Amino acid sequence: MASVDQLGLVEQHESALVGLGYARHFNGMTDRLLYVRAVDGTRTHILHVVDAASWPTRNQRILRDYLREHPEDAARYAQLKQEIATAGIAPGDYARAKTEFIQEVMDRARAERRLPSVPVWEK
Numbered sequence: 001m002a003s004v005d006q007l008g009l010v011e012q013h014e015s016a017l018v019g020l021g022y023a024r025h026f027n028g029m030t031d032r033l034l035y036v037r038a039v040d041g042t043r044t045h046i047l048h049v050v051d052a053a054s055w056p057t058r059n060q061r062i063l064r065d066y067l068r069e070h071p072e073d074a075a076r077y078a079q080l081k082q083e084i085a086t087a088g089i090a091p092g093d094y095a096r097a098k099t100e101f102i103q104e105v106m107d108r109a110r111a112e113r114r115l116p117s118v119p120v121w122e123k
Helices: 007-012 014-019 052-057 059-069 071-086 091-112
Strands: 002-004 022-024 032-039 042-051
Touching (some): 002 007, 002 052, 007 014, 052 059
16 A cells, blocks of 8 residues: 555556556545556555545554554464465455454554544445
């Protein structure tokens, strides 16, 4: 995830991301730009570009920081992701399969930062 002052500026320079192998992906999220990089049809990178003003309360940033501070939860998350990948869950269902765990962790992480709980599922 990256933050920028204006999302429109990223769109104006999208050719640079294309040159790095990223393709714009539209999935209905209106608060960010989404780019996917794939090799032989398999996703290798996903880049979310968000407005800098939203960065302090972004769940993704809060989750990243929380997992860095709580290695036991990071290990649980890594194990869950491995189990999901091994089960062969389709890419569209991958995020949904992690939602319960992420909601649990995000509730704790946001509480630690005195932020209200919010739903993590974005669609």
